[in-house]
Amino acid sequence: MKTILAIDTATEACSVALCHNDHQTVLNELSPRTHTQRILPMVDELLQQAGISLKDVDALAFGRGPGSFTGVRVGVGVVQGLALGAELLVIPVSNLLAMAEEAYQRLNKTEVIALIDARMNEVYFAQFSRNSEGEWREVIAEQVCSPEKAMSQIQLDRNAVVVGTGWAAYSQFSAANLPLVISDITLPSAQFMLSLAEKALEKGLVKSALEIEPIYLRNEVTWKKLPHKQ
Numbered sequence: 001m002k003t004i005l006a007i008d009t010a011t012e013a014c015s016v017a018l019c020h021n022d023h024q025t026v027l028n029e030l031s032p033r034t035h036t037q038r039i040l041p042m043v044d045e046l047l048q049q050a051g052i053s054l055k056d057v058d059a060l061a062f063g064r065g066p067g068s069f070t071g072v073r074v075g076v077g078v079v080q081g082l083a084l085g086a087e088l089l090v091i092p093v094s095n096l097l098a099m100a101e102e103a104y105q106r107l108n109k110t111e112v113i114a115l116i117d118a119r120m121n122e123v124y125f126a127q128f129s130r131n132s133e134g135e136w137r138e139v140i141a142e143q144v145c146s147p148e149k150a151m152s153q154i155q156l157d158r159n160a161v162v163v164g165t166g167w168a169a170y171s172q173f174s175a176a177n178l179p180l181v182i183s184d185i186t187l188p189s190a191q192f193m194l195s196l197a198e199k200a201l202e203k204g205l206v207k208s209a210l211e212i213e214p215i216y217l218r219n220e221v222t223w224k225k226l227p228h229k230q
Contacts, residue, residue: 002058006190010067017190061197064092065215066124083209099163115166123166147172
């Protein structure tokens with residue numbers, strides 16, 4: 001198995017995970033305002049625990065959004081800096097999909113409705129289904145929308161589970177009395193990006209540090225690229 005380092009700062013959670021020699025180590029913190037101060041020390045701590053340097057890593061994975069604007073920007077900027085310095089390839093991972101992967105690994109769920117509170121009476125929303133080959137597909141594509149619009153699109157399945165902060169953030173969801181299981185998975189973690197990144201790496205679905213961009217889903221938000229990007 002390849003050595004993969006994953007980081008995520010897209011939500012209130014700040015997390016780093018490392019897979020090295022088939023062993024995973026993870027650091028998770030709730031630090032909504034200190035991501036920039038905490039993420040690099042957390043990376044250093046995991047690398048030191050494993051006895052390796054960044055140059056021993058095969059690829060970097062990161063939560064590319066959706067999430068908070070500042071948090072997503074921090075993650076992209078940190079990954080670009082690390083990847084350029086160590087000449088590493090990068091694997092962007094959806095934060096919504098990372099929670100779906102956690103639902104599969106922890107709860108054995110293959111039908112997942114993911115909702116992250118996007119504020120302004122909106123949620124980041126997607127619905128996923130995992131097939132027998134272990135591949136996830138979007139049943140409902142990632143989008144930012146009102147709780148009402150999300151509910152109108154949800155494809156009800158008795159085996160489906162809800163993940164993310166979005167459900168509890170808006171009373172419209174609970175008031176609708178939909179026949180859904182609400183999990184305790186509320187925030188994405190870099191830990192569950194590792195398996196997604198490994199599959200992407202096997203398929204060659206990687207990018208250079210200069211190619212990655214954050215995914216905000218809100219059209220009016222723009223990303224200031226590095227000066228040498230076109």
